[in-house]
Amino acid sequence: xxxxxxxPEALRLQEGESSSLNCSYTVxxxxxxxxxxxxxxxxxxxxxxxxxxxxEKEKERLKATLTKKESFLHITAPKPEDSATYLCxxxxxxxxxxxxxxxxxxxxx
Amino acid sequence: EAGVTQSPTHLIKTRGxxxxxxxxxxSGHTSVYWYQQALGLGLQFLLWYDEGxxxxxxxxxxxxxxxxxxxxxxxxxxxxxxxxxxxxxxxxSSLSYEGTSGYxxxxxxxxxxxxx
Numbered sequence: 001x002x003x004x005x006x007x008p009e010a011l012r013l014q015e016g017e018s019s020s021l022n023c024s025y026t027v028x029x030x031x032x033x034x035x036x037x038x039x040x041x042x043x044x045x046x047x048x049x050x051x052x053x054x055x056e057k058e059k060e061r062l063k064a065t066l067t068k069k070e071s072f073l074h075i076t077a078p079k080p081e082d083s084a085t086y087l088c089x090x091x092x093x094x095x096x097x098x099x100x101x102x103x104x105x106x107x108x109x
Numbered sequence: 110e111a112g113v114t115q116s117p118t119h120l121i122k123t124r125g126x127x128x129x130x131x132x133x134x135x136s137g138h139t140s141v142y143w144y145q146q147a148l149g150l151g152l153q154f155l156l157w158y159d160e161g162x163x164x165x166x167x168x169x170x171x172x173x174x175x176x177x178x179x180x181x182x183x184x185x186x187x188x189x190x191x192x193x194x195x196x197x198x199x200x201x202s203s204l205s206y207e208g209t210s211g212y213x214x215x216x217x218x219x220x221x222x223x224x225x
Contacts, residue, residue, distance in 0.1 A: 034213045043113070043199050043216030044152070087152070089213070096142060096165055097214065101151035 002027045006088050006100035013078055013107050021073040021103045023088030032091040033071050035064050037084045038102070044087055047073075078107045111135070113217035115200050121223045122190050130185040130220045134202030140164075141183040142203070142214060143175060147196040155198075158183055190224045197221050 004025045013019055025033070032051055036044035048057040050066040057064045061082065063074045073086055085104045089097040114133045122128050134141050143155040154167035158177035172188040181202075187194055198221075201214035 032213075036213070036216075041197075041218070041221075043201070043218050046213045046215065049213060089152075091213075096154045096157050096167075097152075098154065099144075099152040 002090060002092055002098055004088055004090050004098060004100040006086075006103050008103060009101070010104045011106070013075075013105070015079055015107055015109050016077045018074070018076045018078070020075070021086055021105070023071040023073070023100055024069060025071070025088075025090055026069075027090050027092055029092060030090060033066055034089040034091065034097060035071070035073055036087040036089065038087055039084050047086075075105070078105075080107045080109050083107045113200055113202050113215050115198075115217040115220050117220060118218070119221045119223070121225060124190055124192060124224055126190050128187045128190060128194075128222055130187075130198050130200075130222070132183045132185070132200030132202075132217060134181050134183070134200075135215055138202035138204055138215075139181050140203045141177055141181065142201045143183070143185050144199045144201065145169075145196045146199060146219070147193070152199065156185070187222070192224050195222060195224045 007022045032049050034049050035047040038044040048064040053068045055066050061076050065072045083106050085102040087102045089099040116131045140159040142157050144152040146152050156175050157165040161177050175185040177183045197219040199219045201216045203214045
């Protein structure tokens with residue numbers, strides 16, 4: 001059975017304090033691992049897609065990495081505007097995305 | 110370019126009633142996906158439509174149904190509403206099946222359904 005687990009559930013950081021969010025997964029046939037950002041009351045916003053172990057993608061203060069069992073979203077020197085829920089999702093053979101429950105990030109000025 | 114649009118933004122219904130939620134995909138996108146996001150839970154996959162046909166369905170009872178129109182817009186219907194159906198319902202669109210590979214989905218802002 002495909003599973004995706006995100007940790008921690010919630011994370012509070014001081015502005016400038018770097019950290020990482022984790023997405024662990026088990027899947028029979030991975031066709032992509034996706035990271036999204038979701039602000040309260042809004043739909044998720046696409047950040048990255050990763051396909052194979054060792055792949056890395058970067059966007060501003062965010063960097064996503066992928067191994068055979070997990071993905072990390074590294075946040076370098078975060079700012080208050082980075083506060084959001086970050087969602088990890090797997091795309092399997094059925095095409096639809098299977099989401100984790102997310103990490104709620106709060107960055108304190 | 111207009112994004113994925115959903116209507117209404119908010120909907121309040123009484124238990125036992127029916128709710129209809131609407132979604133217009135990005136121009137050129139033929140696949141539409143529906144997700145339920147209940148408070149404290151992750152996004153739960155409901156339905157996937159492509160080229161007017163239902164391609165996949167999540168683990169939800171038959172009272173959750175929908176359709177996709179020739180212009181690729183979509184409608185989600187929830188019959189015999191229950192209190193636990195209260196949630197944010199998100200619609201997403203993408204290019205056809207093989208076109209999703211790079212960019213995932215584009216989501217709308219959702220319809221907040223409250224059942225009282």
